[in-house]
Amino acid sequence: MGKLIYAANTSLDGYLEDADGSFDWSVPDGEVHAFWNEHERRIGTSLYGRRMYETMRVWEDDDWLADEPAVVRDYAAIWRDTDKVVYSTTLDAASTARTRIERRFDPEAVRRLKAGSSSDLSVGGAALGAEAFRHGLVDECVLLLSPVTVGGGKPALPRGVRLALELLDHRRFANGVVYVRHAVRSAA
DSSP states (O other): OOOEEEEEEEETTSEEEETTSOOGGGOOOHHHHHHHHHHHHTEEEEEEEHHHHHHHGGGGOOTTTTTSOHHHHHHHHHHHTSEEEEEOSSOSSOSSTTEEEESSOOHHHHHHHHHTOSSEEEEESHHHHHHHHHTTOOOEEEEEEESOOOSSEEESSOTTOOEEEEEEEEEEOTTSOEEEEEEEEEEO
């Protein structure tokens, strides 16, 4: 059975994006990128909302990768090798390989997907992540806290959901980013 892992880069004050929708403050350096590569290697299926999918699908294209460092090119290969489920009512078709579109988020279907998976799954994006948390589907929460406050924007964690967590791991990177990994124990 696979675990569903919510993973995100976040500002120290808890936002994925600032009030203008920017997340340029969270672009990883080589060390952090290598960490994400290792994290993503364990993921067999990624669940995305439409906006997160549209952000991530850049990894399907080789044109811009030629001059990028090896760690960036490696991430592209990892992303391409992962199955993707995109929840969208507006996308007509997927523009990337190994991708299927679902019209609605069905918690029971996600439970079945987890139960039948031999590898972990990830959920990405604030709205879809919030739904997964609300339905008790998230097993672990992985956050990389960037040493910046943005004062507002899109929250990394859902509002109105209280959870009991257990710290499983942590690490400090040379650039000041702090990694924390928590198990979701129960609704508090």
